[in-house]
Amino acid sequence: xxxxxxxxxxxxxxxxxxxxxxxxxRLIQATGGLTAREMSEQVLDSMDIERExxxxxxxxxxxxxxxxxxxxxxxxxxxDTPGHVDFAYEVSRSLAACEGALLVVDAAQGxxxxxxxxxxxSIEHDHEIVPVINKIDLPAAEPEKVRAEIEDIIGIDAxxxxxxxxxxxxxxxxxLEAIVKKIPPPKGDRAAPLKAMLVDSWYDPYLGVVILVRVxxxxxxxxxxxxxxxxxxEHLIDRVGCFTPKRVELPExxxxxxxxxxxxxxxxxxxxxxxxxxxAKGGATEALPGYxxxxxxxxxxxxxxxxxxxxxxxxxxxxxxxxxxxxSFEMESSAALGFGxxxxxxxxLHLEIIQERLTREFDLDLITTAPSVVYRIQLNKSRTDDARxxxxxxxxxxxxxxxxxxxxEPWIKATVYTPDEYLGPILKLCQDRRGIQRDLTYVGxxxxxxxxxxxxxxxxxxxxxxxxxxxxxxxxxxxxxxxREGDLVKMNILVNNEPVDALSMIVHRSVAEARGxxxxxxxxxxxxxxxxxxxxxxxxxxxxxxxxxxxxxxxxVTAKCYGGDISRKKKLLEKQKKGxxxxxxxxxxxxxxxxxxxxLRMGEE
Amino acid sequence: xxRALYIHWPFCLAKCPxxxxxxxxxxxxxxxxxxxxxxxxMRHEAELAGSEPLDSVFFGGGTPSLMPPVxxxxxxxxxxxxWSFAPGIEITLEANPSSVEAANFAALAxxxxxxxxxxxxxxxxxxxxxxxxxxxxxxALSALDTxxxxxxxxxxxxxxxxxxxxxxQWEGELRRxxxxxxxxxxxxxxxxxxxxxxxxxxxxxAFVPLDDDPAADLFALxxxxxxxxxxxxxxxxxxxxxxxxxxxxxTYWRYxxxxxxxxxxxxxxxxxxxxxxKKPENWLDAVADTGNGLKEERSLGTxxxxxxxxxxxxxxxxxxxxxxxxQRFGIGREALVHPPKLAFYESIGLAWRRGDLVGITPQGMPxxxxxxxxxxxxxxxxx
Numbered sequence: 001x002x003x004x005x006x007x008x009x010x011x012x013x014x015x016x017x018x019x020x021x022x023x024x025x026r027l028i029q030a031t032g033g034l035t036a037r038e039m040s041e042q043v044l045d046s047m048d049i050e051r052e053x054x055x056x057x058x059x060x061x062x063x064x065x066x067x068x069x070x071x072x073x074x075x076x077x078x079x080d081t082p083g084h085v086d087f088a089y090e091v092s093r094s095l096a097a098c099e100g101a102l103l104v105v106d107a108a109q110g111x112x113x114x115x116x117x118x119x120x121x122s123i124e125h126d127h128e129i130v131p132v133i134n135k136i137d138l139p140a141a142e143p144e145k146v147r148a149e150i151e152d153i154i155g156i157d158a159x160x161x162x163x164x165x166x167x168x169x170x171x172x173x174x175x176l177e178a179i180v181k182k183i184p185p186p187k188g189d190r191a192a193p194l195k196a197m198l199v200d201s202w203y204d205p206y207l208g209v210v211i212l213v214r215v216x217x218x219x220x221x222x223x224x225x226x227x228x229x230x231x232x233x234e235h236l237i238d239r240v241g242c243f244t245p246k247r248v249e250l251p252e253x254x255x256x257x258x259x260x261x262x263x264x265x266x267x268x269x270x271x272x273x274x275x276x277x278x279x280a281k282g283g284a285t286e287a288l289p290g291y292x293x294x295x296x297x298x299x300x301x302x303x304x305x306x307x308x309x310x311x312x313x314x315x316x317x318x319x320x321x322x323x324x325x326x327x328s329f330e331m332e333s334s335a336a337l338g339f340g341x342x343x344x345x346x347x348x349l350h351l352e353i354i355q356e357r358l359t360r361e362f363d364l365d366l367i368t369t370a371p372s373v374v375y376r377i378q379l380n381k382s383r384t385d386d387a388r389x390x391x392x393x394x395x396x397x398x399x400x401x402x403x404x405x406x407x408x409e410p411w412i413k414a415t416v417y418t419p420d421e422y423l424g425p426i427l428k429l430c431q432d433r434r435g436i437q438r439d440l441t442y443v444g445x446x447x448x449x450x451x452x453x454x455x456x457x458x459x460x461x462x463x464x465x466x467x468x469x470x471x472x473x474x475x476x477x478x479x480x481x482x483x484r485e486g487d488l489v490k491m492n493i494l495v496n497n498e499p500v501d502a503l504s505m506i507v508h509r510s511v512a513e514a515r516g517x518x519x520x521x522x523x524x525x526x527x528x529x530x531x532x533x534x535x536x537x538x539x540x541x542x543x544x545x546x547x548x549x550x551x552x553x554x555x556x557v558t559a560k561c562y563g564g565d566i567s568r569k570k571k572l573l574e575k576q577k578k579g580x581x582x583x584x585x586x587x588x589x590x591x592x593x594x595x596x597x598x599x600l601r602m603g604e605e
Numbered sequence: 606x607x608r609a610l611y612i613h614w615p616f617c618l619a620k621c622p623x624x625x626x627x628x629x630x631x632x633x634x635x636x637x638x639x640x641x642x643x644x645x646x647m648r649h650e651a652e653l654a655g656s657e658p659l660d661s662v663f664f665g666g667g668t669p670s671l672m673p674p675v676x677x678x679x680x681x682x683x684x685x686x687x688w689s690f691a692p693g694i695e696i697t698l699e700a701n702p703s704s705v706e707a708a709n710f711a712a713l714a715x716x717x718x719x720x721x722x723x724x725x726x727x728x729x730x731x732x733x734x735x736x737x738x739x740x741x742x743x744x745a746l747s748a749l750d751t752x753x754x755x756x757x758x759x760x761x762x763x764x765x766x767x768x769x770x771x772x773x774q775w776e777g778e779l780r781r782x783x784x785x786x787x788x789x790x791x792x793x794x795x796x797x798x799x800x801x802x803x804x805x806x807x808x809x810x811a812f813v814p815l816d817d818d819p820a821a822d823l824f825a826l827x828x829x830x831x832x833x834x835x836x837x838x839x840x841x842x843x844x845x846x847x848x849x850x851x852x853x854x855x856t857y858w859r860y861x862x863x864x865x866x867x868x869x870x871x872x873x874x875x876x877x878x879x880x881x882x883k884k885p886e887n888w889l890d891a892v893a894d895t896g897n898g899l900k901e902e903r904s905l906g907t908x909x910x911x912x913x914x915x916x917x918x919x920x921x922x923x924x925x926x927x928x929x930x931x932q933r934f935g936i937g938r939e940a941l942v943h944p945p946k947l948a949f950y951e952s953i954g955l956a957w958r959r960g961d962l963v964g965i966t967p968q969g970m971p972x973x974x975x976x977x978x979x980x981x982x983x984x985x986x987x988x
Binding site for chain 2: 561588
């Protein structure tokens with residue numbers, strides 16, 4: 001173990017693309033964690049998706065041995081935290097494992113909303129914040145302006161901000177010195193009963209579940225029988241170590257240290273983030289504060305495009321779930337889309353990541369239904385059933401409206417940070433989405449606006465709209481602020497008078513008509529003309545709120561057909577047959593699967 | 606056994622921009638060689654399918670009116686020798702309405718041809734130029750006159766639903782055409798076929814084909830006017846006074862066997878599909894080498910035959926006899942036409958049922974291809 005005074009635990013806060021991963025790589029290189037040859041680009045983000053999107057999904061940690069100017073060798077634990085609000089809870093646990101943070105800001109782009117949320121969170125954890133202004137060698141770099149921004153917006157002293165270019169290796173020794181000098185060492189008592197926080201866990205095919213821990217008091221070592229205080233399970237520690245970033249086994253981890261343990265655990269579900277690990281005998285009596293069970297907030301259906309892939313989808317989801325206990329799934333069947341799964345996610349990004357991994361790593365062709373949130377519904381007493389409360393996460397399960405006493409929907413507090421020229425359209429977008437403005441501040445050509453918004457309006461297409469109206473210049477962040485009552489109704493889409501289950505949605509009454517009209521218009525273009533005219537309607541209960549009609553096909557005939565033409569004509573029938581294989585029938589209407597997919601993506605346009 | 610003989614003459618003076626038939630432009634055709642080769646090809650088929658007398662012979666092309674009448678005579682003579690002719694046999698020849706070709710009509714009649722089908726296409730000179738035809742309207746009218754005096758039965762073709770064509774324009778043209786007193790008319794909507802010059806021009810934006818909606822209106826008008834004139838549609842694009850239908854073409858639509866000889870000709874022989882080499886030179890070589898022009902002989906399964914019978918038969922106003930087809934191919938009626946779909950399309954007026962007969966209504970006819978896809982079960986269609 002290392003003397004507490006020689007340990008520094010820190011995370012890096014940065015907006016996407018501001019250089020977090022590059023800086024981490026430079027720190028690893030400068031302290032000799034890996035030789036240049038061993039460095040693959042961006043060591044920490046190991047999943048393909050993480051690299052491509054520049055987002056960290058799983059927490060990781062690297063131990064660096066750094067000999068400082070004072071001649072002492074320090075143990076620096078760099079905690080790489082997930083960089084997205086969907087993983088806010090994981091972020092909070094990672095931050096709780098540190099005493100300080102490097103705040104990396106792009107010298108050309110300045111402070112972004114996401115950075116703000118993370119830095120405030122870090123400050124809440126009493127972290128010492130070390131500002132780092134990166135990319136100072138860019139032509140557009142304005143380090144002085146950014147320094148002022150950090151002071152104005154975040155309110156921390158940036159006079160001693162470290163100026164770097166991680167890419168060119170400028171300022172890296174200064175960063176290392178700043179970590180040692182500014183960030184306080186951890187506290188802890190080696191003699192006290194073991195108390196270690198479970199920071200994150202993941203599944204490794206060779207080791208089983210690997211658990212990232214921060215030891216607060218006591219010592220964790222191989223052969224120890226430990227207890228997970230929240231999970232209530234006991235395990236035998238069979239491996240203790242750290243990452244340099246290579247996996248190195250150690251005899252033990254002492255107070256203040258961050259590292260990993262394994263205990264022959266098969267499923268990550270048993271190793272819940274935030275749990276407290278102590279010894280089975282003579283252990284701590286009180287668990288660490290701040291533990292919570294993460295609950296999925298966004299739900300959608302995932303269906304295989306090819307019904308024959310259902311089993312493959314089931315296996316793939318089960319395998320992903322080994323590594324990510326934060327999403328849920330249960331079987332669902334839809335008349336339109338066949339058999340699939342209703343899955344719950346921590347947020348939209350999480351949804352996209354799982355969907356993308358299924359597509360990419362398991363080679364599945366998927367249809368994703370419109371994301372929906374979880375509603376709390378108070379039901380009246382009925383003849384056969386008591387009054388009770390249900391949590392609704394699938395519009396298909398919407399109860400008989402006459403039994404609904406009250407529906408509540410989740411709300412969020414959203415912070416948008418934008419160049420001020422886009423403020424007008426952003427305010428309009430938020431208003432249109434039933435937003436309530438809470439705050440609006442300007443700092444040097446930039447505006448920060450805070451709105452309370454219903455989450456269901458955000459999952460619909462808010463990100464995409466925001467991105468498009470601000471040409472990608474605005475950044476967005478949110479936190480959940482609980483449930484509020486809402487005038488919410490289930491809107492059905494009827495094609496040729498038959499409801500299409502995959503397209504029904506729960507919407508606020510005030511936007512139902514616009515949403516319904518939009519969906520009907522889209523379907524009118526997506527469903528091919530048939531031999532008869534097809535009404536497309538949006539309806540709430542029995543009341544039609546929007547309607548379009550697809551005119552009947554007028555002509556589809558081969559004008560000239562004699563003996564020689566038979567074989568060619570037959571090809572035409574064969575083509576029709578192939579087309580039909582990808583269609584679903586609704587009251588004599590064949591809807592191409594592409595139409596469902598496109599209609600469900602309606603938010604994107 | 607086949608009671609219909611098709612003879613393909615693949616040559617034209619020029620290729621029309623809309624035509625995707627097997628036609629070729631060649632300088633100088635060795636008539637003697639072609640006579641011998643066509644005769645050989647014919648004998649080959651007669652040996653395999655020659656036990657019954659012929660009800661019809663059809664010279665198609667290409668432009669068979671460019672054949673020397675003696676060649677036509679020689680081919681008919683041999684056909685009669687090989688098969689014998691049933692009483693009242695229909696012998697049709699497709700002809701271009703040019704003055705040069707009209708000059709041969711009397712000689713062709715002398716050789717045995719008793720019905721001509723004239724490729725008039727339009728009565729309007731400007732339209733004829735657009736269609737790439739070598740004749741003009743006046744020439745066509747006099748060729749029609751000549752034909753009507755030379756042959757007992759005359760039919761002619763018109764192409765409509767042309768770019769920009771209005772209901773009024775077509776009504777005028779069709780009324781005139783009906784006034785000429787022929788008892789058969791083939792009225793085709795212009796179709797842009799892949800690989801034709803028109804297909805290229807449309808792709809390049811040189812003109813825009815007529816939309817389906819106005820084309821459907823023109824189709825309905827055509828039915829109305831021909832019906833009123835006593836020449837109702839008996840097939841999608843063919844109109845005749847009852848009894849004056851093309852017997853040869855009915856053989857295709859009723860899905861009976863037929864012999865096809867000459868380049869690119871198709872035939873059906875006892876559940877076998879025959880196809881001959883398309884390119885004239887290849888066909889000649891094949892006949893020289895093997896004694897016949899066959900490129901392919903393929904045995905059709907009963908399901909495939911049934912699907913062909915349906916997609917041809919439902920083109921006819923008379924419909925198809927489901928019980929007859931079911932017995933002929935040993936396939937259950939419900940496997941031939943999907944009963945719930947039939948009931949549905951009957952209920953919305955696009956199909957009809959009368960006892961064993963099933964057919965497409967006049968409203969359904971312009972939608973036939975789509976209806977076939979609905980009515981004929983997918984299992985019947987080869988994947």
